Amino acid sequence: MPRQQTPGGVDRSRVRSAAAVLTSMTALAAMSLVAGPAVADTGAAPCALTRTAAHHSLGVDTWNGAYPKPERTLDAVMVFLSFPDHRPTVGTEELTSDYFPATSEFFARASYGRFRLASHPMKRWVPMPQPSTAYGIQRDWAPEGRAAYLRDAVAAADAEVDFSAYDVVYFVADPNAPGVDSDATKVVNFDRPLRADGTDLRRIVTVFERHPPDRNVLAHETGHVFDLPDLYHRPSDGKGDWDTYVGDWDVMGSQFGMAPDLFAWHKWKLGWLDSSQVDCVRSGTSLHTLQPLGQAPPTGGTGGTRLAVIRTGPGSAIAVEARGSAGNDGDTCTEGVLVYRVRNEASSGGGPIEVLDAHPGTEACWDRSVYPPLADAPLEVGETFTVPGERITIEVADRTQSGAYTVKITT
Incomplete structure (x- = not known):
């Protein structure tokens, strides 16, 4: 469980230097991550496919040790980010209720109670130093803008959040800020981990959803934190059907699916x-x-x-x-x-x-x-x-x- 927590789920016991947090910020990558160490899977059977170097490979003989394995309680901090060009019109408690307990309940059902995702939302907004329009937020985000956003977000939150206490980090942007694009929601991985509070931050979930958000969107993004792949097909021109591979049958294909349980x-x-x-x-x-x-x-x-x-x-x-x-x-x-x-x-x-x-x-x-x-x-x-x-x-x-x-x- 998180250490030295206030009722708001954040640590205010000390103010840490932002300089250490910013180490390796230049090593951002949106969709790739250096392969992690293999961890033997004692549940592997003779028909288990081997894990390969493919991003989010579906080999099941070993576990990629660069990812947290959801076989126990994992703690997630939810940090709410505001911008100087917009005063939030939605409270952090209301935004929290958009995602929890629904996301935790999704994983509790999917795992048959073997995994618990414990949420620890902050109670107040963390101000960002730049206007929301300064970061170029969009689906295919320029690396420079994405790096600046994460650099500023980590530095702004570091005075109040002990990142070493959490397994999962969600940065939730003010949904009504003018520069926020809901299509930009994704998990950002790092080629080299960020060091913050003496721990490695290997990935951060960046949330730019509208209020209320898409159904099951956070369950989908959290699935990436556990090394699950996107199952949708993205047309090369962005037009046409995205759901031709699996349809409704897994949340990693579509958060809108009628039958979104994980395969x-x-x-x-x-x-x-x-x-x-x-x-x-x-x-x-x-x-x-x-x-x-x-x-x-x-x-x-x-x-x-x-x-x-x-x-x-x-x-x-x-x-x-x-x-x-x-x-x-x-x-x-x-x-x-x-x-x-x-x-x-x-x-x-x-x-x-x-x-x-x-x-x-x-x-x-x-x-x-x-x-x-x-x-x-x-x-x-x-x-x-x-x-x-x-x-x-x-x-x-x-x-x-x-x-x-x-x-x-x-x-």
Whole structure:
């Protein structure tokens, strides 16, 4: 837990020199991070893909030690930044309620209670030295402007925040300041860690959302803090569909998704599923009982099998999981067995996961889905699907009274 905290969740025990905080500020990088040390994952199974040098690689055999692993309580400080060209019209408590407890509850459900994100919001605004328009805030932010913003923000907050007490740092800008662009919200990584209060700051979540913000936006950005990739497809011209890879089926694809629970593969990577809950499928025909991903396990239980995996090559696999209307998926409009392809060498935003559409000729939920062609991707009871380009057939044979799906896989 944070040390020497006031009720406002910030440390005011001492004023620290800003000079030490600014070390390495010139080493900013928006989307890349030097690979961290490998940490053995005792839950790895024979079908686990290896972690590669790709940004946010979905290899699950080891953990990238440059990122905090969400298997315990992690403490997050939320710092609110104001600017001299605008007087905030929204209070910090109101902005806090935009994100918490909703974000903590999202991760509590997704992790089956194995992880707790504890928020520690500041109670008052921290003034920035420059007008909001001075930093050039936008989605594809010039490195110089981004560096100046973070340099000023860290220095301004350092007198009141003991950064060594926290695992996650959120900088929340006044949403109504004239130079603030909500499209600029992202995690900024550092090629070399910042040193502040005797600790390394490897990344900071910069929040520029409108009030109220997009649904689940902070859960998406926090996922990057835990080494999860973007699953959306960004068109080269910025036009067209962004959600062609995974549609509604994971918050790392879209914060607006109807079924935003993290894929079982992501939960395996994060340590929320162990090897006993992952079936590694071998050649031949086998039966698997898959519990819906969003269904909470019984008290004292593991929740049963949540994922079946068929290796298709050194760096690729087919994943099979069940999705139902429970937990984070409570707003879904379809249920069934979802099939997707995983590639460990695909970088964030490059399609590391692609949902395979079991009903390519139809779509569903056009009034609510972010991408209706994939809204009806899951297989229903009695349906069979052959994976394109692979000798893999998946049949949903039955659904038990508890809601689990009996799935027959032939390879």
